[in-house]
Amino acid sequence: MNMQWMRERSSSLLISLLFAAIIIVFALQFGPGSRGFTAERAEAGAVNGEAIHSGEWSFYYQQLFDSRQRFDPNFNNEKAEQFGLKQQALDQLIDKMLLSQEGERLGLAVSRAEVGRDIFKSPVFQVEGKFDKDLYTRMVNYYFKMSVSAYEEKHQEEMAGGRIAGLIQASPVVSETTAYDEWLLDNERVTLEFVKFAPAEADQGADVPETEAAAFADNQRDKIEKFYENHKSDYVKDEELRARHILIKVDKEATKKEQREAKEKAQKIADEAKADPTKFAALADQYGEDSTKGKGGDLGFFGRGRMVKEFEDPAFALEVGKVSDPIQTQFGWHVIYAEEKKPAVNKTVDDVRLEIARKLIALDRAKALAKREAEQFIEGVKGGKSFEDLVAELNAGLPADEKGEKAGEWKVESTGPFSRTSGSYIPRIGASDEIFKLAWDLTPEAPMPQRIFEVGDTFYAIRLKSHTKPTKDEFVGKKDAEIKRLQQQLASSAFEQWMKAVKERADIDLTASAKMLHETEGQPLSTSDDY
Incomplete structure (x- = not known):
């Protein structure tokens, strides 16, 4: 079953x-x-x-x-x-x-x-x-x-x-045989090792001639529109604000005196910050009473709807470089500093078709290079070299920085164990029916399929690290719990x-x-x- x-x-x-x-x-x-x-x-x-x-x-x-x-x-x-x-x-x-x-x-x-x-x-x-x-x-x-x-x-x-x-x-009735079969599915484990070849961080395609970009955009309309929809937040976004704040907390059960004292403290801080806004971050580290203390009160960029309305409205109303009077929310009194604003963006797919075409052309080039590197790696495997030897050869050709470190080094990575009930998802690789089905057929005698696999925009060479199958003796002590679990599921x-x-x-x-x-x-x- x-x-x-x-x-x-x-x-x-x-x-x-x-x-x-x-x-x-x-x-x-x-x-x-x-x-x-x-x-x-x-x-x-x-x-x-x-x-x-x-x-x-x-x-x-x-x-x-x-x-x-x-x-x-x-x-x-x-x-x-x-x-x-x-x-x-x-x-x-x-x-x-x-x-x-x-x-x-x-x-x-x-x-x-x-x-x-x-x-x-x-x-x-x-x-x-x-x-x-x-x-x-x-x-x-x-x-x-x-x-x-x-x-x-x-x-x-x-x-x-x-x-x-x-x-x-x-x-419902669940037989011991059914319980064992299900328990085996859950507890049989495979771990794979892999080397991945991802496209290098693609540039924006600035070197792609306009005629080539235009031809791509005309011939690949579906790709252009799909990219636009998948990255729509880059082209359609509301106004964003980067702000800092200093929070003086007020307990919900605070007395009127405690509330008044908190407001007065916030007002003094606001006055000091207004006198010299460049000191706001230092004041936030000195007086702040929330998790942004030690970070200069930095809240990062946020759009409308992210903060409570009592905070959001006065924050967005501030001019860049200005400090607010104390603002009260359910958390206490805030002093806000508007550091930077990003205007709203509303670009249609037609507005950015050439920009997207250049990006996709650059991505295709990067993918082609990654695929060639993966294919060369597999040829080395077929020639009898190990993953470790081939990775060492690849890394030997990378330039080192002044500290001797090499950016983008290849390495042999591990998925960690996964079971047959994981669907087609493979840890650290992603969803791949092809790799998932093959993984259970690999053996210590034949651990490496001599081909590459494509998942998303990345290419993988894989090999078996381990395959463990629990025995029926191990099941005996867990039989009752497994039967009960399956009964509840059914x-x-x-x-x-x-x-x-x-x-x-x-x-x-x-x-x-x-x-x-x-x-x-x-x-x-x-x-x-x-x-």
Whole structure:
């Protein structure tokens, strides 16, 4: 039994497990809207005719927000929007509703008594270890904007849905033979050694005549457009700012006096920096209270959307060479120095077609040279020379600098061990079906295929370093754990496929605002930990 298809879907297995284990957990310290979520309507749509309550959606959002914030204390509403947290919460809620509905449809009955016992023993509805009816009523009414009877009916459906998940994920039978075969796939290891021949850092093709570049651009339009799309950030970019800053941190729990003192300190630093901006880096090293201390407060270049808005707006408003007054953010008080600005760039493919043509011509020349060097290397291997001898010969012809060091030296490198379950990816080389398939056929007696391999723009000569196969005796002590792991993978995969089928036939009707969220993917926001 081969389970490679399941590995290819491994990124979704955890989500499937979470679907099967969804339990509503309330948190007293948070309420609707406390994390930047305020639903405009009581309902966000319907799933097979059942209303999606905004209160539930809000609560799922808050749970995701809290989870993110545990790993990133600086996680805020702006980042939540960038990560598409509202969409994620809506997706989780829809999946939960579908699961509940299927449980009811399939008649997996849950009695009212079972519902009552489940709610009664839930610690979130307890005060000092005892169920508190008033607390229960307030939480259901406030968080979900539902009556107690409606909540209990929904909870009954959810428990039925949980039974579906349990049935689907009931441990499948995995034989010892299957477990051994899978364990062998995971634990058989090959390590390759290689010498790579990469194109020399291509110049910009400045020596390519315009007529040659124009002819290339006319004949290779697809290549020109592909290069442009792959390097679009070089040709279309927003304004960027290189800035330095000095942060005087203020604790979230700081008193008014402490906040005032921090602002006054920042103002004194700003006044000193304005008097002589050339001393800003030294002042940052002297007074800064974040990770840029010791680096002159340097934040490097950044575009809009990278920093919190309270910092970003005044930073971009500064003239180059100017120092700001103290700026307050959630981290404290900042003094900012605008060091350099790069204007926005918006070049079309037609604007840069000749520039790209020259680059591609130069790259083709560099690749041709690298390929010739690799082919000469393989000829040496065929002549009986070792990788080490051939590398030494190549390096002997390189010029040395005044310290005796040689730039761009060739060397014999190692991939490190990889298994059959790595797909076609080979460490330090990249994805190559050709090399990956061949690697398992190499032997100590015939370790070197006498040919070169091309991966991307780089050429490789390879040889076998080691091939280890674990024995069945080694498997004996790990048999039970391996069987359990495969059972969990099979169960989770089965549940994932079932949920996919349920969702495909479901009638999901979202309001306009919810649909817009659902169809728009959030993009990660890259920010520093300190601003």
